[in-house]
Amino acid sequence: MSERKPLPQGYRQGIITAITVLLGFSLAFLRFWGTEAPGEWTTRSIVPGILLTGAVVLQIIALYRALRLA
Numbered sequence: 506m507s508e509r510k511p512l513p514q515g516y517r518q519g520i521i522t523a524i525t526v527l528l529g530f531s532l533a534f535l536r537f538w539g540t541e542a543p544g545e546w547t548t549r550s551i552v553p554g555i556l557l558t559g560a561v562v563l564q565i566i567a568l569y570r571a572l573r574l575a
Contacts, residue, residue, distance in 0.1 A: 521571050528564045
């Protein structure tokens with residue numbers, strides 16, 4: 506079997522930073538859109554809300570995997 510090559514210096518820190526920035530913006534948008542924006546929830550607004558929540562969950566999973574040392 507071939508040996509694993511180590512990641513380039515700074516790669517892991519860059520990935521973690523990118524994920525946290527994207528996650529922060531996604532959570533801020535979800536908070537504004539879900540609680541602070543005027544208007545009522547409709548069926549047409551629930552579907553994107555569920556999709557956005559799913560995206561946030563996937564970003565949290567990606568962050569968890571990037572923070573693991575293994």
